[in-house]
Structures are given as structure tokens and as C-alpha cells.
Amino acid sequence: xxxxxxxxxxxxxxxxxxxxxxxRSLDFQATTMFWYRQFPKQSLxxxxxSNEGSKATYEQGVEKDKFLINHASxxxxxxxxxxxxPEDSSFYICxxxxxxxxxxxxxxxxxxxxxxx
Amino acid sequence: xxxVEQHPSTLSVQEGDSAVIKCTYSDSASNYFPWYKxxxxxxxxxxxxxxxxxxxxKDQRIAxxxxxxxxxxxxxxxxxxxxxxxxxxxxxxxxxxxARQLTFGSGTQLTVLP
Numbered sequence: 001x002x003x004x005x006x007x008x009x010x011x012x013x014x015x016x017x018x019x020x021x022x023x024r025s026l027d028f029q030a031t032t033m034f035w036y037r038q039f040p041k042q043s044l045x046x047x048x049x050s051n052e053g054s055k056a057t058y059e060q061g062v063e064k065d066k067f068l069i070n071h072a073s074x075x076x077x078x079x080x081x082x083x084x085x086p087e088d089s090s091f092y093i094c095x096x097x098x099x100x101x102x103x104x105x106x107x108x109x110x111x112x113x114x115x116x117x
Numbered sequence: 118x119x120x121v122e123q124h125p126s127t128l129s130v131q132e133g134d135s136a137v138i139k140c141t142y143s144d145s146a147s148n149y150f151p152w153y154k155x156x157x158x159x160x161x162x163x164x165x166x167x168x169x170x171x172x173x174x175k176d177q178r179i180a181x182x183x184x185x186x187x188x189x190x191x192x193x194x195x196x197x198x199x200x201x202x203x204x205x206x207x208x209x210x211x212x213x214x215x216a217r218q219l220t221f222g223s224g225t226q227l228t229v230l231p
């Protein structure tokens with residue numbers, strides 16, 4: 001149980017284009033989902049917290065107009081990287097929590113490797 | 118906000134030896150401390166966690182200790198094996214309310230030499 005999927009697992013795009021990444025909780029309802037970015041050999045940095053049906057809360061320094069987050073249902077959150085540039089190339093990981101699963105443990109997706117050419 | 122510091126950044130041990138990774142946190146309100154193992158290109162995997170009402174927790178070869186007064190917690194791996202080689206992250210969060218954001222340490226690259 002408590003499986004989180006991400007799609008796509010990797011994507012290559014041209015500079016200036018937009019990319020959408022999906023995060024799904026497969027067997028539970030996720031009241032909150034988190035989006036992280038991880039550069040090579042670095043730690044996970046929280047980008048934003050997404051609650052179902054409300055606007056995402058972005059961490060300081062993260063551009064909300066560039067990283068659009070939508071949490072339209074209790075099982076799906078999407079991250080859209082708009083006008084992507086090479087410096088946006090990174091490993092993007094989502095996680096989810098659920099009241100039914102204790103709310104403490106975050107269940108992580110497998111990550112999406114974004115490469116912007 | 119919370120700040121988590123992790124040491125060392127790299128650690129090499131001989132197979133069978135023990136490995137210890139240490140973390141400190143800044144927010145005394147933090148009460149949940151998970152440890153993750155991440156292999157290259159994979160998702161972080163929870164290996165053990167501890168809550169602030171407990172000083173030590175053990176699961177087979179893995180143990181975690183917590184000192185609330187000093188605000189530090191440590192991961193202990195005994196009888197290390199080559200498959201323990203990975204990056205390990207500590208994290209801290211306040212386990213109440215709706216926020217629950219995890220703050221991660223900077224990571225420790227553990228290499229177990231055969």
C-alpha cells in the first residue's frame with residue numbers, strides 16, 4: 001500500500017517550452033502533496049506544498065508563475081515547469097501524506113528527470 | 118524555519134564495520150525525525166524514524182538515537198554490507214497541524230568497501 005507514481009519518469013525538452021509532471025497516489029487519498037527538486041549530489045529542496053482544492057504554498061525563492069502546481073483531486077497533483085531553461089534541469093520528486101496513514105510519513109514518487117536543452 | 122545539519126558528507130567503512138551519521142536540528146518544536154536511503158536516480162526510502170517521545174529505536178542492523186536537549190539525532194548501521202552503500206538523508210518535521218514539511222539534511226554518501 002501507499003504507492004505514489006510520477007509521470008513521466010524522464011523528459012527532455014527544448015528551452016522555452018513547458019513540461020507537465022504528474023504525481024498520483026495510487027491506493028490512498030492524499031490530502032497534501034509536496035514537490036521537491038534535487039540537483040546532482042545535493043539534498044531534496046522543498047519547492048511547494050499542495051493541498052487538494054486550494055492554492056499551493058511556495059517556498060521562498062521558488063517562482064510560483066514558473067512552477068505551476070495544481071492539486072485538483074485527492075489522488076493527483078501536477079507540476080508544470082513553464083518556459084523551461086537549462087538551469088531548470090533537475091530531478092523532481094513528489095511526495096504525499098494522508099490522514100488515514102498517520103500524516104507523518106511522506107510517501108515519495110519515483111521522481112522525474114527533467115533535461116532542458 | 119527549521120535547519121538540519123548532517124555530518125559527515127562522505128563516509129567509507131569496511132564491510133562488517135559500523136557506520137554512524139549525525140544530524141542536528143534547530144527548531145525545538147520538531148518532533149518527528151525520519152531517515153532515508155536514496156540510491157542513485159531513485160526515490161528516497163524510509164529506513165527508520167523516531168518520534169520525540171522516544172530516545173532510541175532499533176530495527177535489526179539499524180538504530181536511531183535522539184537527544185532532544187541537545188537537538189541532535191544519529192543513525193547507526195551495524196555489520197555494514199556493500200548493499201548499504203547509498204546516500205542517507207536525515208530529516209525533521211513538526212508532526213502536528215497541516216503543514217508537516219520535511220526539512221532534509223545535506224546527505225551522507227556511505228560507501229561500504231568489500
